Amino acid sequence: MTVWIAVVKSERLHEFIEMNFHAWMAMNLGDAKDFIRQPANWDIIFGALIWHIWLYRNSIAFNVEVDDNRSVIERGKHLTENTCRALMARTLHGPSSSSCRIANERRARSNLNWTRVNSDGARNRETGVTACGGVIRSAEGEWKMGFAKFIGISSIFDAELWGAYIGLLRAWELQETRVVLEMNSLEASAAIKAAYRDGLNG
Structure with a gap:
């Protein structure tokens, strides 16, 4: 709550907090100038804040000490600045906007009607207790x-694999057969790809 008090206009705070989730997300990723005190780059700032709020909540849930003593606002601001610098560098030195647009259009067409599973795993470094979770979109x-x-005592690698498995299982239960799995563990992703290749060759 403290985070939103710092960035949302006081007269719109209650409406901001009580808004329907889908409308809330659409507003924050779209045009938020009616709610946010400093709306410039708000979509990036919003993503950075959500990310650090999630990290903070995980640190509490899994009793993991956070190395960074800065507030969520400060860490979000730092991530936003780095993101904006990276975007500027890509604009100046990266591929042309037209080629980016074409690539994005091709990617959008290739992913048409594909359900996306985002999975993740987490582990308490002190107890070794792990859990996984994610979303299907x-x-x-x-x-x-x-x-x-909740998995129990295991490695983070196992937790990542469990997250992928549960996500794909839930997608299958929804009768989704065209699924893209997205995860942030290169090790787990490589293991899944290797198992898939072995299955094809076996």
Whole structure:
């Protein structure tokens, strides 16, 4: 709550907090000038704040000490600045906007009607207790369902694999057969790809 008090106009705070989730997300990722005190780059700032709020909540849930003593606002601001610098560098030195647009259009067409599963795993470094969770979204980004599972004592690698498994299982239960799995563990992703290749060759 403290985070939103710092960035949302006081007269719109109650409406901001009570807004329907889908409308809330659309507003924050779209035109938020009616709610936000400093709306410039708000979509990036919003993403950075959500990310650090999520990290903070995980640190509490799994009793993990956060190395960075800065506030969520300060860390979000730092991430936003780095993101904006990276975007500027890409604009100045990266591929032309037209080629980026063409690539994005091709990617959008290739992902048409594909359900997306985002999964993640987490581990308490002190106890070794792990859990996993994630979300399932349509190709347009619409929420389908969320999932979570307490695993027990295991490695973070196992937790990542469990997250992928549960996510794909839930998608299958939704009768989704065209699924894109997205995860942030290169090790787990490589293991899944290797198992898939072995299955094809076996």
